[in-house]
Amino acid sequence: MEEFDLQSLLSSNEKVIIRLLQSYAQTNDIAVFVLGTDDHLQAGIFGDLAEGSALTRMNKMTDLSKLSVNKFKYNLEYADAPLRISSINQRVGKVCVAKDIQKGTNEEHLRAMQQLQEHVLFLRNMAESVAKLIIKDRGIDNFVIRYSLDVNEAMDELADSEGHALQQIKVMSTSNSSIISAIEYIDSNLNKRLTLDQVSSKVYLSDYYFSKLFKRETGLSFSVYLNARKIQKAMLLLKESDKSVNDISDSLGFTRLSYFSQTFKKYTGVAPTKYRTEGK
Structure with a gap:
């Protein structure tokens, strides 16, 4: 049995993907993060987060599966896009973007959502392109965890x-x-x-x-x-x-x-x- 190790990819080559996501988040005044296929946070939420914001509290959580459903409850707008590894043609998680909107109107939410969708598409393409180069350089085996069935593992x-x-x-x-x-x-x-x-x-x-x-x-x-x-x-x-x-x-x-x-x-x-x- 095997599983792609997304966190190892994010942290490889001196955390180049993480650094790019951090820089983009700070430059564009948004929050950027990556979730695995189980909707668990992979490496923290990047960006200059306001103290007391919903995003600051979420940075301490691991399971963000209900984020898109509860975005109005948290006073934020949100968008995501799937991350795929081309060499194995597999979806390994998703890149996500979000922005606090304090007491926002429907028009403000719509405008923010459109902007975030543009951001997340750019970030997905960037992350997948950099991932492709890293995997080509280091080999796919460095990012695949193989483990035995329970009996053999014991x-x-x-x-x-x-x-x-x-x-x-x-x-x-x-x-x-x-x-x-x-x-x-x-x-x-x-x-x-x-x-x-x-x-x-x-x-x-x-x-x-x-x-x-x-x-x-x-x-x-x-x-x-x-x-x-x-x-x-x-x-x-x-x-x-x-x-x-x-x-x-x-x-x-x-x-x-x-x-x-x-x-x-x-x-x-x-x-x-x-x-x-x-x-x-």
């Missing part, structure tokens, strides 16, 4: 054990720019209690897409990779510093010493104190 998870994670990260490699950025962010923030949602938002991906993409590119789930890097850092500190086990646990964002010790043993086979004593 078997894969069994292989994704803590025991082999430390060996896996030593040989791990990926060319996916979103995953590279995510790994750099994780490795720079090992002292924090990172979540899947936090990291995926940093690279403009939904947690669902990010989770699938991270596993595909690294061979490890997000949580296993995160803990493996923390334990790898803990091993270094236990060998090369005089910090107590409790201080090391705190410095790596673990909330309880007991949980740190359990996690350390899962990944290394020994408790932290024994690891330090035996000098492994």
